[in-house]
Each structure stands twice: as structure tokens, then as C-alpha cells.
Amino acid sequence: MTLSAAELSRYHRHIALPEIGRDGQERLKRAQVLVVGAGGLGSPAALYLAAAGVGTLGLVDCDRVELSNLQRQVLFDSAAVGQLKTEAARERLLALNPEITVVAHTLTLRAENVLETLRDYDVILDGTDRLTTRYVVNDACVLLRKPLVSAAIHRFEGHAMTYLPGRGPCYRCLFPAAEEGAVANCAQAGVLGVLPGVLGAIQATEAVKILTGIGEPIVGRLLTYDALELRFLELPVTRRADCAVCGEHPTITAPQEEEALCDSVVHSQVRRIDATALRDLLAAERARASLELIDVREPREFDTAHLPGARNIPLADLERRLRDLTRERTPVFICRSGRRSLVACTLAVLGGIAAPAHLEGGLLAWAAQVDAGFEVAAG
Amino acid sequence: MSCTVRIPSPLRSYTAGAVTVAADGATVAEVLASLERHYAGIRFRMVDEQSRIRPHIRLYVNMEEVKDLSRPVGSRDTVHVICALSGG
Numbered sequence: 001m002t003l004s005a006a007e008l009s010r011y012h013r014h015i016a017l018p019e020i021g022r023d024g025q026e027r028l029k030r031a032q033v034l035v036v037g038a039g040g041l042g043s044p045a046a047l048y049l050a051a052a053g054v055g056t057l058g059l060v061d062c063d064r065v066e067l068s069n070l071q072r073q074v075l076f077d078s079a080a081v082g083q084l085k086t087e088a089a090r091e092r093l094l095a096l097n098p099e100i101t102v103v104a105h106t107l108t109l110r111a112e113n114v115l116e117t118l119r120d121y122d123v124i125l126d127g128t129d130r131l132t133t134r135y136v137v138n139d140a141c142v143l144l145r146k147p148l149v150s151a152a153i154h155r156f157e158g159h160a161m162t163y164l165p166g167r168g169p170c171y172r173c174l175f176p177a178a179e180e181g182a183v184a185n186c187a188q189a190g191v192l193g194v195l196p197g198v199l200g201a202i203q204a205t206e207a208v209k210i211l212t213g214i215g216e217p218i219v220g221r222l223l224t225y226d227a228l229e230l231r232f233l234e235l236p237v238t239r240r241a242d243c244a245v246c247g248e249h250p251t252i253t254a255p256q257e258e259e260a261l262c263d264s265v266v267h268s269q270v271r272r273i274d275a276t277a278l279r280d281l282l283a284a285e286r287a288r289a290s291l292e293l294i295d296v297r298e299p300r301e302f303d304t305a306h307l308p309g310a311r312n313i314p315l316a317d318l319e320r321r322l323r324d325l326t327r328e329r330t331p332v333f334i335c336r337s338g339r340r341s342l343v344a345c346t347l348a349v350l351g352g353i354a355a356p357a358h359l360e361g362g363l364l365a366w367a368a369q370v371d372a373g374f375e376v377a378a379g
Numbered sequence: 380m381s382c383t384v385r386i387p388s389p390l391r392s393y394t395a396g397a398v399t400v401a402a403d404g405a406t407v408a409e410v411l412a413s414l415e416r417h418y419a420g421i422r423f424r425m426v427d428e429q430s431r432i433r434p435h436i437r438l439y440v441n442m443e444e445v446k447d448l449s450r451p452v453g454s455r456d457t458v459h460v461i462c463a464l465s466g467g
Contacts, residue, residue, distance in 0.1 A: 037467045039467045040466070040467060041467045042467070126467075127467040128467045129465060129466055129467035130465065130467075131463070131465045134465070151467075152463070152464035152465060152466060152467065153464060153466040154388045154389055154464040154465070154466045155388045155391075156388060157387065157388035157464065158464070159461075159464055174437070175434060175435045175437070175463040176434040177434040177435065178434065178435035178463040178465070189388075189466075191466055196466075196467070222437075222461065224461065226388075226398065228398060229398060233459070235437070235439055235442065235444075235459065235461065236442060236443075236444065237437075237444075238444075350423075
């Protein structure tokens with residue numbers, strides 16, 4: 001795959017590096033890289049990989065651009081609010097570099113589609129904001145023997161590590177399991193906007209190194225970054241012989257359903273109530289009296305509209321205020337999409353509340369299935 | 380004996396935002412107990428009821444991973460607590 005005159009000019013500063021040269025640039029052009037999550041991490045990673053001339057760039061995301069994304073997701077501008085992220089990103093990346101191909105995968109990676117989605121790519125970058133997706137992607141990379149560059153962020157801290165098949169530990173060796181909820185995400189905890197810029201650029205660096213065969217990737221080393229102290233640390237990570245997916249006797253031989261990957265002890269205690277079931281419970285007086293509706297959204301969202309009788313305890317305050325909850329009634333946690341409320345349930349279980357419930361699908365489901373007039377504030 | 384503990388971002392709500400704190404103890408178990416005395420609730424976020432390190436937590440003394448909470452800790456050591464992060 002040869003480079004055109006325009007490409008030779010565009011990539012001149014790469015080609016000028018003896019470590020990359022024309023051969024390395026041609027390798028980049030032949031390469032196919034998948035970026036999972038077009039968010040804070042995926043934005044800088046995809047921009048740099050597009051600029052670097054990676055021939056085919058795939059993007060996985062099922063969300064639309066929200067105004068609150070723009071503080072850190074530099075792939076998007078104000079005009080993109082409301083558009084599918086994959087579509088807006090493709091437009092932006094092709095404007096940056098029309099020589100490349102951008103493939104939009106507008107979906108959530110799950111056990112049933114992950115192998116098929118990843119199969120054609122040479123390197124996978126994981127920048128998703130869902131822990132369960134991290135495990136699905138990791139397991140698929142191990143099973144397909146694909147290099148995986150992982151990164152994750154929280155407030156002012158970030159992690160990055162690279163997995164190379166057969167060479168080092170995988171994400172599951174690093175953290176064998178993680179319960180969604182024990183680990184807060186950015187929507188609840190906040191995040192320094194420039195933080196994913198640092199980590200996403202590291203992911204892109206790793207991808208370029210792997211594709212061109214130069215340097216030493218962060219294999220077997222967890223890189224941690226603390227923006228407040230501007231400190232990088234490297235901690236050794238070894239492959240676990242008992243790793244469920246890359247160990248000597250793997251128990252995961254096909255991608256698992258994400259529910260099975262969550263902390264089953266916690267999740268088995270959570271009662272999921274869909275919108276119509278909640279409507280029926282609220283309509284029955286005795287059932288209503290046994291429930292306490294706790295809306296875990298931010299006060300601004302709560303003020304726009306909330307279910308009658310609901311109390312507002314923003315998720316960030318919940319752990320501290322768990323003791324305020326009466327033990328006589330079942331807490332039903334409510335949020336916009338069902339994600340924060342599931343986290344709230346986990347916190348409640350860890351805090352000793354036996355069987356919390358949450359509104360599955362959140363108020364978006366309530367508006368779709370029960371009350372079309374219910375106004376759900378943007379998250 | 381006092382060592383330094385680096386607290387991961389998700390657990391800094393317990394330490395009033397402090398990134399590093401001092402703790403006493405000659406072993407990792409004692410250091411965790413010392414943390415618990417000062418920051419109630421933090422230990423349970425790192426180890427479970429059977430005192431096993433939680434699967435989304437890693438502990439290091441300096442650059443060495445802790446597999447056993449009886450691992451000795453010296454006064455010049457730094458205990459790193461690493462917690463899985465989920466943000467993207």
C-alpha cells in the first residue's frame with residue numbers, strides 16, 4: 001500500500017523519523033484500529049490516530065452528544081449536540097484527514113456482538129465508561145488474540161495499561177472483577193476535562209507504537225497519573241496463572257453476558273422494577289406505602305420534574321446519607337437512564353440495605369412507557 | 380511506626396480529599412486498621428469481611444504487590460492503594 005504525494009506531504013514529520021519512516025507510515029495506512037467509546041478518552045485518541053494516518057478507524061458508541069460532554073470530549077463541537085456520537089465523530093475525523101476510512105459502530109458492545117465487531121481490527125483501544133464493557137472487551141481481545149490498550153479516568157486520576165496476547169497480563173489479571181457501583185464513574189464524581197486528554201493521547205501513542213513495531217509498550221506495567229500532583233507512577237502487574245480468561249485453566253472461553261460479569265452477590269439483591277410495574281405499584285395504596293422513592297439525580301434535574309413523593313438525594317451524597325433512609329420501606333432509586341440508580345442500589349447493598357430496588361431504564365423509560373408528558377432533564 | 384499511604388481517587392472522599400496520609404502499623408493489615416481508625420469505613424472498601432483484598436483493589440508496598448496482608452511495612456515505605464476506575 002503506497003503513499004500518494006499528498007500523503008507523503010501530510011505525514012512528512014512521521015516519515016522524517018527513522019523509527020517510523022515510509023515503511024512505518026505505510027503500516028499505519030494498512031492498519032485498522034477500533035476505539036471503544038467516543039468519549040473523553042476516545043476523543044483525543046481518535047483525533048490523533050486519524051491525524052497519524054491510521055487507514056481504518058472504527059468507533060463504537062451508542063450515545064448522542066450532550067452539552068455536558070463538550071468540557072472534555074474534544075471530538076465534538078456545540079453544533080454536534082444531539083447528533084449520534086459516531087456520526088459526528090466520523091464527520092470531524094474525515095474533515096481532519098480525508099485519506100482515511102472511518103467506520104461507525106453505533107451499538108453497545110455485548111457478549112453477543114463483541115467478537116464480530118472486534119474481529120477485523122488490529123488493535124483495540126478501550127475508553128468506555130462502563131466497567132462491564134471493559135470486561136467484555138478484554139475477554140474478547142484475549143480470545144481473539146488482539147492487542148488492547150486500556151485506559152480509565154476518575155476525577156483527577158487516570159490509569160493506562162496495554163495487553164499484548166501471549167506477552168503479559170490482561171485487564172482481568174489487573175482487576176479480576178469489579179462491581180459496577182463500588183467504582184464511581186465520571187457522571188457522578190466529576191472529571192477534570194483535560195485529564196482524558198493525557199490518557200487518550202497515551203492510548204494513541206501505544207497504538208502507533210504497536211502498529212509500527214517501535215518502542216516498548218506499557219505491558220505488565222500499570223501507569224497511573226495524578227493530575228493534582230502531576231505525578232506518573234508505574235506499578236508492576238504480573239499475569240495471573242488463575243486468571244479466568246488468560247490463565248492456565250480459563251473458565252471464560254466465550255464472552256459472557258454482562259450481567260454475569262457484575263458482582264453477582266450485590267446484583268442478586270437488587271430488585272429491578274420496570275416503568276409500568278412501578279406505575280402499578282404506585283397506584284396500589286399498600287404497595288405505595290412500602291416504598292420510598294429516592295431520586296438520585298442532581299438537584300437541577302430533580303427540579304425540572306420528578307415523580308410525586310420522591311426525595312432527592314444526589315448520588316454523590318448517597319453514601320453519606322444512607323443512614324437517613326428508613327429501613328421499614330424499600331428504597332426505589334430513580335435516575336435518568338437507570339445507570340445511576342443501579343449504582344445507588346450497589347451502594348445501598350454495601351451499606352447494609354438488604355433489597356433495594358431501582359427503576360430500570362430510568363425516567364427515560366417512564367416517559368416512554370407511562371407518561372409521555374414527563375419532562376426528563378438532560379443528564 | 381508510621382508509613383505513607385497513597386489514597387486512590389475513588390476513596391479520597393474518606394480522607395477529605397487528601398492524596399497521601401500517614402498511617403501506623405508494622406504490617407499491611409495494621410496499616411489498614413490504622414486507616415480505619417482515622418477514616419471510618421475506608422477499610423471495608425479495600426478488603427472484604429474475610430480480610431481478602433477486593434478484586435477491584437490492588438495494594439502495593441513501594442513497587443511490590445501485596446498478596447498477603449501480613450506483609451511487613453517499614454517507616455520509609457509507601458503503601459499504594461490502586462482502585463479500578465470506570466470513567467472514560
